[in-house]
Amino acid sequence: MPPDDLEAERVLRICTACMYCDGLCAVFPAIAGKHDFAPNDLTYLANLCHNCRGCWYACQYAPPHHFAINLPNTLAELRQRSYADYAWPRWLGRGFGANARVVAAIVGGITASMLIATLLLVPANVLFAAHHGPGAFYRVVPWPIMAGAAAATLLSAMLAIGISAASYWRAITPRAGTKAILRALYPAVLDIVTLRNLGGGGPGCNDADEKFSQQRRWFHHVMVAGFAFSLAATLIAAFYHHVYAVAAPYSLTSLPVLAGGIGGVTMLIGIGGLLLLERRADRALSAAAEIRLNIVFLVLLALVAGSGLAVLALRETAAMGLVLTLHLGIVIGFFAILPVSKAVHGLYRSLALLRAAIERARPRRSGDE
Amino acid sequence: MSTVSASTKIDVLVVGGGSAALCAAIAARRHGATVRLVEHAPLSLRGGNTRHARNFRLMHDTAHCYVPDSYGEDAFMNDLHRVTRGATDATLARVLIRGSATIAPWLQANGVALQDPGCGVMPYSQRTAFFLGGGKTMINALYATAARIGIEICYDSEVVALPTSDGQGGNVVIDRGGITELVSPKALVLCCGGHQSDRAWLRDSFGDAADGLVVRGTPYATGRVLRMLLDAGARPVGDPSQGHIVAVDARGPPVDGGIVTRITAIPSGIVVDRNAQRFHDEGEDARKTHYARWGERIAQCPGQIAYLIMDAHGRARALPTALPPIEADSIAALAVKLGLDPAALEATTRGFNAAIAGGELIQRRTAQLAPAKSHGAVALAVPPFAAYPMRPGLTFTHFGVAVDPQMRVIKSDGSRFENIFAAGMIMAANVLGRGYLAGLGVTLSAVFGRLAGEEAARHAAR
Numbered sequence: 001m002p003p004d005d006l007e008a009e010r011v012l013r014i015c016t017a018c019m020y021c022d023g024l025c026a027v028f029p030a031i032a033g034k035h036d037f038a039p040n041d042l043t044y045l046a047n048l049c050h051n052c053r054g055c056w057y058a059c060q061y062a063p064p065h066h067f068a069i070n071l072p073n074t075l076a077e078l079r080q081r082s083y084a085d086y087a088w089p090r091w092l093g094r095g096f097g098a099n100a101r102v103v104a105a106i107v108g109g110i111t112a113s114m115l116i117a118t119l120l121l122v123p124a125n126v127l128f129a130a131h132h133g134p135g136a137f138y139r140v141v142p143w144p145i146m147a148g149a150a151a152a153t154l155l156s157a158m159l160a161i162g163i164s165a166a167s168y169w170r171a172i173t174p175r176a177g178t179k180a181i182l183r184a185l186y187p188a189v190l191d192i193v194t195l196r197n198l199g200g201g202g203p204g205c206n207d208a209d210e211k212f213s214q215q216r217r218w219f220h221h222v223m224v225a226g227f228a229f230s231l232a233a234t235l236i237a238a239f240y241h242h243v244y245a246v247a248a249p250y251s252l253t254s255l256p257v258l259a260g261g262i263g264g265v266t267m268l269i270g271i272g273g274l275l276l277l278e279r280r281a282d283r284a285l286s287a288a289a290e291i292r293l294n295i296v297f298l299v300l301l302a303l304v305a306g307s308g309l310a311v312l313a314l315r316e317t318a319a320m321g322l323v324l325t326l327h328l329g330i331v332i333g334f335f336a337i338l339p340v341s342k343a344v345h346g347l348y349r350s351l352a353l354l355r356a357a358i359e360r361a362r363p364r365r366s367g368d369e
Numbered sequence: 370m371s372t373v374s375a376s377t378k379i380d381v382l383v384v385g386g387g388s389a390a391l392c393a394a395i396a397a398r399r400h401g402a403t404v405r406l407v408e409h410a411p412l413s414l415r416g417g418n419t420r421h422a423r424n425f426r427l428m429h430d431t432a433h434c435y436v437p438d439s440y441g442e443d444a445f446m447n448d449l450h451r452v453t454r455g456a457t458d459a460t461l462a463r464v465l466i467r468g469s470a471t472i473a474p475w476l477q478a479n480g481v482a483l484q485d486p487g488c489g490v491m492p493y494s495q496r497t498a499f500f501l502g503g504g505k506t507m508i509n510a511l512y513a514t515a516a517r518i519g520i521e522i523c524y525d526s527e528v529v530a531l532p533t534s535d536g537q538g539g540n541v542v543i544d545r546g547g548i549t550e551l552v553s554p555k556a557l558v559l560c561c562g563g564h565q566s567d568r569a570w571l572r573d574s575f576g577d578a579a580d581g582l583v584v585r586g587t588p589y590a591t592g593r594v595l596r597m598l599l600d601a602g603a604r605p606v607g608d609p610s611q612g613h614i615v616a617v618d619a620r621g622p623p624v625d626g627g628i629v630t631r632i633t634a635i636p637s638g639i640v641v642d643r644n645a646q647r648f649h650d651e652g653e654d655a656r657k658t659h660y661a662r663w664g665e666r667i668a669q670c671p672g673q674i675a676y677l678i679m680d681a682h683g684r685a686r687a688l689p690t691a692l693p694p695i696e697a698d699s700i701a702a703l704a705v706k707l708g709l710d711p712a713a714l715e716a717t718t719r720g721f722n723a724a725i726a727g728g729e730l731i732q733r734r735t736a737q738l739a740p741a742k743s744h745g746a747v748a749l750a751v752p753p754f755a756a757y758p759m760r761p762g763l764t765f766t767h768f769g770v771a772v773d774p775q776m777r778v779i780k781s782d783g784s785r786f787e788n789i790f791a792a793g794m795i796m797a798a799n800v801l802g803r804g805y806l807a808g809l810g811v812t813l814s815a816v817f818g819r820l821a822g823e824e825a826a827r828h829a830a831r
């Protein structure tokens with residue numbers, strides 16, 4: 001067994017014997033009454049943990065105690081390994097290791113090549129001119145190239161993450177019939193959408209110290225809402241383009257621009273909050289690789305949102321051509337690195353929550369004392 | 370090297386850092402007193418044995434979101450009489466039980482979160498409420514409240530002298546990392562626990578058996594202040610050689626193991642001493658709290674050690690444990706791993722297996738075997754065989770100082786220390802002269818701590 005697994009087993013045994021944290025999140029009910037932990041159980045538990053840190057501050061066995069329990073760190077280390085273990089194609093797993101460098105190289109490379117290609121292929125008098133009216137963007141980057149490149153990278157990323165998630169689910173599937181899985185879908189979706197497990201059983205997470213706070217949960221909600229608005233803007237714009245045959249850019253009061261603008265600003269607020277919490281949090285309660293993954297992903301997402309807002313602000317000026325190319329480069333780079341980014345946690349955690357919901361529906365095992 | 374600083378004037382000095390101390394400090398502060406709390410432990414290990422607590426017992430006439438049904442005053446009193454077999458001060462017991470009726474909302478108002486019995490995996494409990502996240506979370510919340518309302522909190526601070534004269538506490542000497550300070554409080558509240566972590570004192574009380582004892586709780590319950598009080602003439606209550614002793618895993622830490630090292634699977638197997646001989650009926654008590662009866666028995670064993678032996682089926686019936694059992698494919702090989710005589714353990718097991726009579730699994734008992742196993746006697750037959758080495762684990766002793774219903778410490782001559790109050794396990798023996806009730810430790814600490822804090826603030830305001 002790898003040393004991480006041995007440590008996880010040692011810690012979880014003590015947790016099952018203690019169970020004081022059973023009201024804090026889904027991890028503790030999931031280990032109740034267990035004598036042994038198979039590696040796939042550990043993978044499941046690692047992704048069920050939201051790293052809310054409640055159990056660290058609650059732990060009577062935290063260092064300097066003889067047992068030296070640090071469950072959030074132990075599970076974070078395992079979680080990072082699971083991201084690499086289930087990556088598809090297999091070699092992609094290495095991208096989680098030196099994540100900052102890999103992401104910077106890929107996103108930087110794609111953005112730089114797009115800028116160079118634009119500079120080489122688009123005549124200067126077109127690139128550096130102010131364009132107005134429908135189709136203005138496509139005079140710099142033709143629509144088929146823009147939509148084609150973005151769609152191709154996004155689809156291949158979704159394929160990679162989908163295959164990874166499928167093999168993750170195969171590894172952690174509980175013994176349950178289709179009916180039981182369907183019954184668990186609603187409670188699982190509720191847990192996913194509300195981030196109930198970032199609530200510490202009610203009072204909230206321990207973002208920085210023993211005081212409870214709901215900040216992490218709220219900033220995550222805000223960021224996801226911003227992302228959803230931005231996604232909606234893209235879909236509405238696609239609808240305008242194909243159904244109404246009206247080409248971008250759209251007016252400031254149009255639906256795609258409003259949704260995109262609100263989405264971009266909202267995302268930046270959420271990202272800013274999450275980055276701030278990342279700064280304040282005790283690093284010993286997470287894994288170094290997880291912190292890196294979080295920061296890289298948040299910064300990249302901020303670049304996507306920020307450059308999108310820049311396009312909106314500068315679209316009437318001569319800078320539009322370059323800013324648009326820059327934004328496209330970052331967006332396509334973002335799509336390309338999705339399978340080696342924090343984005344994978346969304347699916348893994350959702351699947352872990354589904355398994356927890358299935359197991360929760362089973363008759364409860366009695367506790368002790 | 371030590372220096373003595375100029376004496377500091379405060380209203381109430383609270384000694385200790387567990388739930389009794391925190392409740393006393395908060396109650397005194399809320400009554401307008403200036404309060405300082407001195408905790409012997411460092412910040413990371415603050416909280417005394419409340420760190421290892423889980424729930425507390427409370428009287429309630431109707432259901433609340435944290436406790437179902439009702440648990441009346443008489444029912445609580447009956448439970449207390451049953452476990453103490455009369456070793457309880459009826460007046461103080463009434464104060465405790467009536468105080469418990471309002472302690473949950475008081476703790477909640479001071480930041481403590483209680484768990485909804487409907488969530489998590491804890492069993493339904495009519496008599497006790499559970500802390501969300503356990504005792505340490507409760508302690509964290511009370512420390513946060515104490516700091517917020519202006520209580521001065523000092524860690525790593527030990528009271529090293531407690532001079533008294535004319536029935537009054539005088540200048541208290543506090544040591545902090547070798548630097549001593551003189552404090553002259555108007556009132557003193559002592560909430561610093563019993564003496565169960567003082568090995569020398571335990572040896573005085575328990576004799577040689579003390580060497581085999583494991584201390585389940587905080588190493589900071591040294592009893593130093595208790596000794597000072599007794600030396601100053603406080604009246605002792607209880608018996609220092611009696612304690613709440615349970616069966617714990619011998620491989621656990623020598624102190625501070627808390628709840629996870631207790632061995633709860635005894636009815637699933639047989640228990641032998643270091644001569645590989647059985648010495649008591651393992652099926653006698655199959656309740657979940659049976660391990661509390663085995664502590665005393667193991668303390669009587671040679672070398673204060675015993676071994677629970679199970680087969681694969683027995684282990685599967687048992688609850689999970691903090692440390693995995695020692696396993697082997699045969700009884701003889703298991704004996705070798707445990708350092709027991711293989712032939713003797715094989716003979717004991719063979720004799721046990723041969724004595725099992727028929728009947729339903731749970732009622733099945735041994736015939737013509739001494740001692741008998743009266744319930745759940747199932748042959749040890751299926752490998753791998755599993756074992757836990759066990760030691761007696763001391764939770765607390767039934768010993769402390771006498772107090773009156775205002776929590777003032779009583780002297781041997783019947784008079785009282787006018788400004789010295791005590792709460793928590795240092796005076797628990799007044800109501801808990803014997804035995805234990807689940808969740809009583811925190812109730813006792815919170816109710817009496819709150820009361821002592823209020824009385825101390827009133828005294829200081831005079």
